[in-house]
Amino acid sequence: MLKIFHSCYRYNIPIGLHANLSEGSPVCEVLKTNSSLLNQDGFFHGKMGFRTALSKGLLKMSEVKQELKAQVELFRELTGHLPPHMDGHQHVHVLPEVRHVFAQVLEEYGIEYTRVPVEPGLHKCDWIAPSLMDFYRGVEEDSLNTVDVFTRHGIRWPNIYIGLSTMGKNMSVSNIWSAIDTAIGDFTSKVPSPAHPNPQSRTVTIELMVHPGYPSVPPIGGCGEGPDDFSQSWERLHELQTLIKPELQSHYKTRNIQLCSFKDI
Template sequence: MKKHLIINADDFGYCEERNKGIVECYKAGAVTSTTLMVSGQAAQQAAELISEYNISVGLHFNITEGQPVCQSLQTSGCTFTDANGWKLGMIGFREALHSQKVDMKEVKLELESQLQKFQSLCGHLPHHVDGHQHVHTLDGVREVFAEVLSSHNISCTRLPVEDVNVPWLNSDWKQFFTSVVNSAVEAKDLFYQNGISSTDHFLGMTTMGSDMDSEMTEERIQSALKAIFSPDNTINKDKSSVSCELMVHPGYPNCDLQGGCGQGPDGFAKSADRLHEVQVLTSSAMQQFYKEQGIKLISFKDL
């Protein structure tokens, strides 16, 4: 059984410090793909780095942070922004969606606008698209997401279906991650019906940053990948080739007020979590592990 691993770095373009960490990991062979946040303060620089280093890149669809990319939604206001024109955040957007306050026509406009901006920055449409904070799998959003990607012949996305029953997660994170997994499971058939595929497995929510509640360590990644690629894993039954996406967030601490999507960097960006991920991902132990396990590192274009 062939083992294929995509290591995708989220949030490219969020700030220059994030860009630096992602490129460093890419050059070291520790990241194979990235997703560009076109509303990020350093999106233009990220696009230049993509061209310089020929980085495999997708769109990181962002509907929870900063201002809309769509000009008409900026000027007239919309159902997923507050009175000041800022998006509602990870939880705020979900609450508005649950209350049926979000106009899906506006979500479609925003996704189309972000695709257009991606094309203007990179010179082509993305091969794959995922959602910042996993919004693309949410009920209501996923229908729009599938329609738009299918209309542009974009054939790959992320399905964050992960075993979150791990002892180090606190109850709040476990509850949130469980909701993410449930939404992804519900979205799977819809995506496939629209010609949008994904990897067989996903890892990354339970191995993120340096916080003890969800810490990335070499041991946790290696243990999870062994289980994922095991012949005893029921998903792998009768498969000659198995794929997995490892979601990562490398970078350097950003204390510059110019970072982020217009409101400055968040706590995760200011912390040492991003640098911790750079150090783990580029460690010789991880590179040796891939070789010993016969894991081939690929990008979404190789699926």
């Protein structure tokens, strides 16, 4: 953890908080035992287990808020500042009930930015496995139902979100550009601007979700239970190698795309 933060500061990489309620153990000490957020083994319920427990009314939102605040405080302790943006691991922050608590925490701490994972053109991506597409459709529905909640709390997010269609083995320079072109076309067609007759002259902000890294070797990694399958696979390294390709950087320059952080928007 400390090494990661050190590298981010060394290379001036902005960092935010990816709040976790589904993998490993809580940060909050009082929730490490006898908490609705834990399964019988003493760990978070997991990606789908969390959703199941939530749908059955088994999770206490007071404990969700307690854990989210503990993670914000730990981030501040490690970095010396609050996160400029904050979202949820496995998109738990847009789930029913959780979205309200999440928004309250962001407003209390003055954290302005988050993620709303609705990706234009995703339904046309026939290379995504049906089971995974079903999960993505659920994320999209939850996200659309979250927009009003985040808006009421003064929370903002980029104009466009992409990354589900370009994740892991599906990431390539061409897929990234196809996702960007599709998203921009969809956005500009829905949001005309009288101040800019030419939609291409407008400034549009895009979040590209990525997972660059190196394959984890058990038992090191993860949040307490060891690394998951994705963390151990070659796909994170594949993302890293794709993102640093000169041709991708050249495309950014050619298309006048500026790489920035949440605080820049």
